[in-house]
Amino acid sequence: MDTIRALIADDEAHLRDYLESQLKTVWPELRVVAHAANGLEALRMTDEEAPDVVFLDIRMPGLTGLDVAARLVDGPKPPHIVFVTAYDQYAVDAFEHSAVDxxxxxxxxxxxxxxxxxxxARLKPAAAAEGAVPAAALQALLAQLAAGGVAAAVPAPAPAAAPLQWIRASHGEETRLIPIDEVIYFQSNDKYTSVFVAEGESLIRTPISKLREQLDEQQFWQIHRSVIVAARHVAGTRQDFRGRLMVQLKGRPEQLVVSRNYVDLFRGM
Structure with missing residues (x-):
């Protein structure tokens, strides 16, 4: 198979870089030939670079990812399109049942x-000759999304209450993009908030009071004014010799104090 070329379109540079770094891990032979920060740039770079695969953020300023896809599918040789989204369950449901990923x-x-x-699989010569993802399939998906009101809603900003999907944190001299699913707990630390994951501790400047507003309260529990813990990492609780309720974590030695204001979370455990 010849070298596969890809374009990544996202209006947030760190998310473009993050996706490219993940792709290098799972598909090292893939060559990312261009980045685009908006829909018009994605169209221009696709025309110039002729990528085989285009990763399209759905929510971009100007032309959305859906707008770009609609134009690309009318071209003489449409690339394979992968939509990238942080929103819209309706769109996700539609993608689940389509030929488009x-x-x-x-x-x-x-x-x-x-x-x-x-x-x-789609890029294999035999599949490509047969039209593994025919233009009609993508056109049908775009029509389905538009009929559900998704296309009209795409330019609108995400709701303020939408839970965080990732954390940008400092780790020594590095800045890391941490998926929220990897966080074990947050702990207030003077002027910073510590983010604990399996690989260690990183720092963010967001106060824990503001952080709490951005987290899914079903997935993250505040157990102290300075501590928020991921519920899936809670192994159980116990009382220490001073009578304080302590949270025990799965696979970790540290135990976190539960303040009296949050003890009710653990009634029945």
Whole structure:
């Protein structure tokens, strides 16, 4: 198979870089030939670079990812399109039942591996000759999304209450993009908030009071004015010799104090 070329379109540079770094891990032979920060740039770069695959953020200023896809599908040789989204369950449901793939931000390696496997199958010479993803399939999907009101709603900003999908944090001299699913707990630390993941501790400047407003309260529990813990990492609770309720974490030695204001969370455990 010849070298496969790809374009990544997203209006947030760090998310473009993050997706490219993930792709290098699961598909090292893929060559990312261009980045685009908006829909018009995506169209221009697609015309100039003729990528085989285009990763399209759905929500971009100007032309949306859906607008770009609608124009690309009318071209003489449409690229394979993977939509990237952080929103809209209706759109996700539609993608699930279509020939077109999608990724939820930030893309996990496991999910990206499935997308790459689909793309490789479609890019095989025999599949390409047969039209593995015919233009009609993409056109039908775009029509379905538009009929559901998705296309009209795309330019609107995400709701303020939408839960965080990732955390941009400092780790030494590096800045890391941490998927929210990898966070074990947050802890207030003087002027910073510490973000604990399996690989260690990073720092963000967001106060824990503001952070709480951006987290899914079903997935993250505040157990102290300075601590928020991911519910899936809670192994159980116990009382220490002072009578304080302590949260025990799965596979970690540290135990977190539950303040009296939050003890009710653990009634019955």
């Amino acid at each position: 999608y990724l939820l931000k930030p893309a996990s390696l496991e999910r990206l591996e499935k997308t790459v496997a689909k793309l490789k």
